[in-house]
Amino acid sequence: xxxxxxxxxxxxxxxxxxxxxxxxxxxxxxxxxxxxxxxxxxxxxxxxxxxxxxxxxxxxxxxxxxxxxxxxxxxxxxxxxxxxxxxxxxxxxxxx
Numbered sequence: 001x002x003x004x005x006x007x008x009x010x011x012x013x014x015x016x017x018x019x020x021x022x023x024x025x026x027x028x029x030x031x032x033x034x035x036x037x038x039x040x041x042x043x044x045x046x047x048x049x050x051x052x053x054x055x056x057x058x059x060x061x062x063x064x065x066x067x068x069x070x071x072x073x074x075x076x077x078x079x080x081x082x083x084x085x086x087x088x089x090x091x092x093x094x095x096x
Contacts, residue, residue, distance in 0.1 A: 026064065027056040028091065034073075044075030053087050055094060065090050 008018045032051030040047060053067040067090055072081040 025058060026094070027058060029054045029056065030087075042072060042076035042079075045073040045080070047072050047076065048083060051083060053090075055091060064094050 005023045006018055006020060008016055010016050030051070030053050032048055034046035034048045034051075035041065036046070048070050050070050051068070053065075055064040055066075056062070057064045067087055069081075069083055069086070071083065072079045073083045074080055074085060
C-alpha cells in the first residue's frame, strides 16, 4: 500500500481540513491468481490463470502502465514463460 502522510490545510481563519496525502510517487497494483498445490504448481514457478499489473502515477492520477497475461512464469520447464521478467522490464522503463 502507498505510504500516507496527513496534510492539514487552513480553509478559513476558523476552519482547517485534514486529509491523507500520498507520499509515494507510484502505486504498483498486482492482481493475479495461480493455484498453489503440488498438482498444479510447477517446479520453481507458477501457472497463472490471470495476472494484471497496473502502475499508477499518484501525482498525475494516471495509469503509467498496464500489463495483463496468463500462463507460466519463469522456472516452469519445459513451458517457462516470462511474466515476472515482463513486469520488471515494463516498470524499469517508466524510470528511464
